[in-house]
Amino acid sequence: MSFNKIHFPFLLVWLSTILLLVTFGSLVVSHVIVSTWLLFPLLLLALVSFDTFQKKHAIRKNYPIIGRLRYLLESIRPEIRQYFFENELDGKPFNRRQRSIVYQRAKDVKQTISFGMQDDPNRIGYEWAAHTIYPKKADPATFRVLIGNTQCRQPYNASILNIGAMSFGALSKTAIASLNKGAAKGGFAHNTGEGGISEYHLHGADIIWQIGTGYFGCRNNDGSFSEELFAKNAGIPEVKMIELKLSQGAKPGHGGLLPAKKNTPEIAGIRNIEPYKNVHSPSAHTAFSNAIELVHFIGRLRELSDGKPVGFKICIGREQEFIEIIQAISETGIIPDFINIDGAEGGTGAAPLEFMDYMGMALTDALVFSNKTLKEFDLKKHIKIIASGKMITAFDISKAMALGADACYTSRGMMFALGCIQALICDSDKCPVGIATQDRALYKGIDISDKSVRVANFHKNTMIALANFIAACGFQKPGELIPDIFFKRTEENLNRSFADLYFNKININKKQYTYQN
Numbered sequence: 001m002s003f004n005k006i007h008f009p010f011l012l013v014w015l016s017t018i019l020l021l022v023t024f025g026s027l028v029v030s031h032v033i034v035s036t037w038l039l040f041p042l043l044l045l046a047l048v049s050f051d052t053f054q055k056k057h058a059i060r061k062n063y064p065i066i067g068r069l070r071y072l073l074e075s076i077r078p079e080i081r082q083y084f085f086e087n088e089l090d091g092k093p094f095n096r097r098q099r100s101i102v103y104q105r106a107k108d109v110k111q112t113i114s115f116g117m118q119d120d121p122n123r124i125g126y127e128w129a130a131h132t133i134y135p136k137k138a139d140p141a142t143f144r145v146l147i148g149n150t151q152c153r154q155p156y157n158a159s160i161l162n163i164g165a166m167s168f169g170a171l172s173k174t175a176i177a178s179l180n181k182g183a184a185k186g187g188f189a190h191n192t193g194e195g196g197i198s199e200y201h202l203h204g205a206d207i208i209w210q211i212g213t214g215y216f217g218c219r220n221n222d223g224s225f226s227e228e229l230f231a232k233n234a235g236i237p238e239v240k241m242i243e244l245k246l247s248q249g250a251k252p253g254h255g256g257l258l259p260a261k262k263n264t265p266e267i268a269g270i271r272n273i274e275p276y277k278n279v280h281s282p283s284a285h286t287a288f289s290n291a292i293e294l295v296h297f298i299g300r301l302r303e304l305s306d307g308k309p310v311g312f313k314i315c316i317g318r319e320q321e322f323i324e325i326i327q328a329i330s331e332t333g334i335i336p337d338f339i340n341i342d343g344a345e346g347g348t349g350a351a352p353l354e355f356m357d358y359m360g361m362a363l364t365d366a367l368v369f370s371n372k373t374l375k376e377f378d379l380k381k382h383i384k385i386i387a388s389g390k391m392i393t394a395f396d397i398s399k400a401m402a403l404g405a406d407a408c409y410t411s412r413g414m415m416f417a418l419g420c421i422q423a424l425i426c427d428s429d430k431c432p433v434g435i436a437t438q439d440r441a442l443y444k445g446i447d448i449s450d451k452s453v454r455v456a457n458f459h460k461n462t463m464i465a466l467a468n469f470i471a472a473c474g475f476q477k478p479g480e481l482i483p484d485i486f487f488k489r490t491e492e493n494l495n496r497s498f499a500d501l502y503f504n505k506i507n508i509n510k511k512q513y514t515y516q517n
Contacts, residue, residue, distance in 0.1 A: 013064045017041065017048045024377050047387055078424055086116050093347065094422060095414065100391045102416035105461035106454035123489065129398065130485045132474035140463035143478055146408045147241065148337050149382040153307025155337075156206070159188035160478055161397060161459060161466075164388050164411030165210050165245070165313070167195025169258050169267045169279075170349040170426070172443035174451075175435045176200040177419055179446060180207070182417075183454025191409060194245055194256055194281065196270045197233055207238050210313070211301075212245040214281035216271040225287040234305035241338070242301055246285070246294075246311040249346025249389050252315040252360040254282030257350045261429045262438045291321075291328035299334040311338035311386075315346065315360040316369060319338040323373055330377045339374075340409065341366050343389030347412045350427035363389040364403060368502040371404025380404075392416075394466040398473075402481040402498060417458035418451050483487055 027033045044065070051057075051064035060067035073080075088097045095116070112122045119126065127259040148155025163183055168176045170193065177200040182188040192201055194212030195475035201207050211218060211230075218230035234242060258267075258279040268275035288294045294312075302310045316322050329335055343363025348356070361369070367387055374380040387405035391397060392413045400408055411419070419433045426436040434443035454463060470478055473485055483498030490496050 007062070009063050013048060013066060014052075017065075021045055061445045064143075069178040081352045082422070083243050087191075091422070093345070093390070094392065094416075097414055098432065099422060102392060102413055102458060105465075106417035108457045108461065111461065111465075120506075121489070122492075124491060126217075126489045127399070127439050128487055128495075129395065129469075129473055130487065134474060136471045136474055138467040138471040138474045138476050140460075140467040143463055143466065145384060146312075147384045147407070147480070148309040151335055151337055152309050152337050153300065153436060154240075154309070155481055156189075158206075158240075158407055159459070159463075160401070160407045160461060161391070161408065162189040162409055163191055163207070163414050163455075164391075164409030164488065165191040165193040165243070165248075166411050166415075167193030167261055168198040168200055168270065169195045169438070170436060172431075172434055172437055172446070173198070173200045173266075174443045174446035174448055175415075176447060177203055178418055178448045178451035179414055179455055181452035182414075182459070184454060186459040187455035188459055189240060191243065195258070195267070197236065197239070198270050202236075202238055205238065206240045207236075207241045208241045208243050210243040210245050212281055213283065213285050214271070214273075214279070215287075216273075219272045221272065223282075223286070227300075230301070231304045234301075234336065239308065241309040241311070241342060242305055243338075244298060244301065244310070245361075246312055247315045247317070247342070248313065248348065249315040249344045249360055250348035251351035252317055252344070253283060253284045254351065254355050257281075257427075259350065259427060259429065264438050267438070291324040292332065294325060295328045295332050295334045295336075297335050299332075302337075305397065307335035311336045311340060311383075313340035313342055315342045315344060316366045317360055318433075319369060322370065326373050326377050326379065329379060329383075332393075335382045338384040338386055338406075339354075339370065340386040340388060341370050341405070343387075346389045348426075355422040363387060363400070364502075367400060367403040367405055372503075377428040394462060394469040397462075398469055398481055399486055399498075401478045402483045403502065404488055406479070413458065414455060414464075415454045418446070419454075 003283040020479050024038050024041045028035050028038055048064040051060040051067065054061060057067065059070055077216065082091065086096060089095045101111065121128065128296065143160045144157050144162055146155050146157050163179050180190050180201055180203040183341060189206040189208050190201065191208040192210050194210050194214060194216060196217030197209060215225045217233050218226050220226045233239065260276050260278045263275055263277060263279055288297045298310050298312065314322065341363065343366055344360030345363060368384065370385060371380065374383055374428065382408040386405055386407045386409060387400040389411035391400065391408045391410040397408050415435055418479055420435055421433060423432055429436040429437050429439055431442060434445045437443055466478065477482055483503060486498040487495045488501060
C-alpha cells in the first residue's frame with residue numbers, strides 16, 4: 001500500500017498508537033512509570049492490528065478502533081432515540097404517550113395530562129369519537145360478556161379485557177406468574193399462548209388454553225394431536241375456554257418460533273420436545289386440512305373438554321378462506337363459541353420482517369369483515385368476537401367493540417404493566433427487565449407481588465377509563481357502542497363515520513345513521 005493511497009484516519013490511528021507505545025516505553029525505561037502500564041498501548045496496538053488485517057468488516061479495516069464506535073452506537077441506538085430524540089407520538093410500535101398511560105395506570109398514579117392535545121386533528125387518518133351533551137353513567141363492574149352458545153355446557157362469563165396470548169418460553173416464569181396472579185386479583189382471564197399450561201399459569205386466575213400447530217400440552221411424541229392429553233389438561237378447573245390458533249397477526253402463515261437459548265429443560269418438558277434446540281412450530285395444523293375438518297375438530301375439542309367454550313384465533317388473509325369456514329359452520333351446525341380476530345399489527349417475540357410488516361389484514365378491516373360475514377350467515381348471535389392487536393386505551397377498546405368485537409385481548413399492554421420498556425430485543429433472551437427471557441439473572445428481578453398488583457391496576461383503571469369514555473358518548477355498556485359515533489378524517493376538510501366507511505349504512509340527505517351493531 002503506497003503512502004498516497006493511505007487515507008488520513010487510518011494513518012492517524014496507526015501513528016497515534018505507535019506514538020503512544022513509544023511514549024509509554026520511554027517512561028518505563030526512565031522509571032517514571034512501572035512496566036505494567038505498557039499493557040495499555042500494547043492492547044491498543046493489538047486491536048489496531050486485528051482490525052487492520054481482519055477481512056470480515058470493511059469499516060473496521062479502513063478505520064481501525066474508530067470503526068468499532070459504529071457498532072457501539074448502533075447497539076444503543078434504540079435507547080438513544082427513545083430517551084433523547086423521540087417525542088410523545090413518534091415511538092414504534094407504541095409511542096411514549098401510549099406506554100406512559102399504561103405505566104401510570106399500572107402504578108395507580110396520576111393519569112391526567114396537561115395543556116392540550118399533541119396529535120393533529122386535521123391530519124389525514126385522525127380518528128375521534130363524538131360525545132353527547134347527555135352523558136350516561138357506566139359501571140365497569142358490569143363490563144363482562146357471556147361466552148358460550150347453546151352447544152356449550154360450561155359457558156364462561158369473561159371480562160371484556162383479558163391478557164392476550166403469551167407463552168411460557170417467550171416470557172419468563174416470573175412474568176407469567178405475575179400476569180396470572182394479577183388476573184386473579186382483577187377477575188379477568190389469562191391466555192396461555194401456544195406454549196402449553198405451566199405451573200406458573202395456575203396461581204388462581206381463569207385461563208384460556210391456546211393450542212397451536214405444535215399441540216404443546218396435547219402432543220404425541222411424533223408431534224401429532226393427543227386426545228388423551230388434551231382431555232387431561234382441558235379438565236383443569238382453571239381452564240375456562242379453549243382457543244385453537246390458526247394464525248396470528250405478527251406472523252400469519254408462519255409457525256411460532258422459540259429460540260434455542262429460551263428452550264430450557266423445564267420448558268421442553270412442558271412442551272414434550274428436546275431442550276436447547278430452536279423450536280419451529282409447523283405452519284399448518286396436522287389434525288385437519290380443510291374448513292369442514294376444522295369445524296369437526298372444534299366440535300371434538302368441545303366434547304373432550306366436557307362442553308367448555310371452544311373457538312379459534314385467526315389473522316385474516318384470504319377473505320374466501322374465512323367465508324369457507326363460516327360456510328362450514330353453517331352447513332355442519334357445529335358452532336364455535338368465539339372467534340379471536342387478530343390484526344396484522346399484533347405483536348410477537350420473534351418473526352421474520354416480511355411477515356411482521358407485510359402480511360395479514362389490519363384489525364379494523366378484519367373486524368368489519370368478520371362481523372359482516374357472521375351476520376350474513378346469521379351466526380353473530382351465537383359466536384362472540386374477541387379482538388386483539390394494539391389494545392392499550394379505552395379508545396382502542398371502544399373502537400373495536402363498535403366494529404363488532406364483544407371482548408378484547410391485550411398482550412403488550414400487559415407487558416408494559418409488568419415494566420416492559422420496549423427495548424425491541426425480545427428474541428435475544430436479553431430482555432433488560434426480565435420479561436422476555438429465560439436468563440435467571442434477569443428474570444429474578446421481577447417482584448411477582450409488586451408486578452401482579454400493577455397488572456390488576458392496569459386492568460382496573462382501563463375499565464374505569466372505558467366507563468368514563470363510553471358514558472361521555474351516551475352509553476352505559478360497551479356492547480351498546482355503534483360505529484356511527486366514530487369518525488375518521490379521510491381527506492382535507494372531510495370526516496366520515498365508521499358506519500359510512502365500513503358498513504355503508506348512512507343516509508346522506510338526513511344524516512341519520514341507521515346502522516345497529
